[in-house]
Amino acid sequence: MSPATGTPPDTGTGHAPRHHGELLQGVFRDTEGRRCAGLVTLPLPGPGSTATFRRRPGTPPEALTVTPADRTKAARAAALAVTACAARRGLPPCGGELGLSGSVPVGLGMGSSTSDVIAAVRAVAAAHGLRLAPGAVARLAVRAERASDPLMLDGRPVLFAQREGRVLEVLGRALPPLLVVGCALGGGAPVDTLALPVREATEADVREYERLRGLLRRAVATGDAPLLGEVATASARRGQEALGHAEFGTLTALARRIGALGVQIAHSGAVAGVLLDPAAPGDPRARVRDCLRALSAHGIPATRVFTTLPTPKESPHGPARRGRDRQARPDTPRRPARLSAL
Secondary structure (H helix, E strand, O other): OOOOOOOOOOOEEEEEEEEEEEEEEEEEEEEOEEEEEEEEEEEEEEEEEEEEEEEOOOHHHOOEEEEEOHHHHHHHHHHHHHHHHHHHHHHOEEEEEEEEEEOOEOOOOOOOHHHHHHHHHHHHHHOOOOOOOOHHHHHHHHHHHHOOOOOHHHHOOOOEEEOOOOOEEEEEOOOOOOOEEEOOHHHOOOOOHHHOOOOOOOOOHHHHHHHHHHHHHHHHHHOOOHHHHHHHHHHHHHHHHHHHHOOOHHHHHHHOOOOOOOEEEEEEEOOEEEOOOOOOOOHHHHHHHHHHHHHHHHOEEEEEEEEOOOOOOOOOOOOOOOOOOOOOOOOOOEOOHHHHHO
């Protein structure tokens, strides 16, 4: 947490990014040998959530409103952040007004709730004249929503214990270059994660997750995009044991046929991606077009094309097109998203 000086500004703004599901998710061991649920997300360039918080000094802390009113996790995060930040500043906690906006569809596994939560925490901190360290933001996020994506780390490839809000391993500085053709399985219908079957990981499962972790570590360290694709596909296949998307077999066969590196999915949603190597021989635009045609031929709706390059640009039609990020629609207060919301 940054040093606090002067009078708090009363109003603060916070931002948080989004992601495109996971490259790896499973159960791993920490440095003490303890089992931990963990994940590695695939960053998605472009805007996520923005929050504005206006403190109301003199009002009780429970007098906190949020707009839109259904963002209950973000409201809970703001209340927790008010208590922490007021204590840091030596002020009595007070109520306030939290406003949220953004372009992250709900229920597709793109980190919508975490993006809201982190933006809210950062806005509350800014309204108190503070900047919270990523670890402090992570702890508040987990308290607010029980499990959190690592969006407070702003895109660094890490293995993150989502239920504990801590980094299990920093995998490296950046992911290998990838072209990702995003799509939506299950017609883009939101996934009810609470209804998914839960199976306790066996020792064999943990050994396999640790094997994949080691391969991913090597892929990041050496910039090996094909190896990363192998890990993501293996993790996606394991994720389908719970998700059971009918199109998953078609998606993996399609990826093999067009010479893709593999596929990745959201382990808690409908988002998926076909991973292409931008350094492969030939025109990457042609490979993207081939992938889009193949997805269309199999009735799998494409959503976006983006890269993991240092200054990525996302386009609705591929990397050849420059311009602003394609926004999710409708651009209104968030509601459960189907394909039309992508």
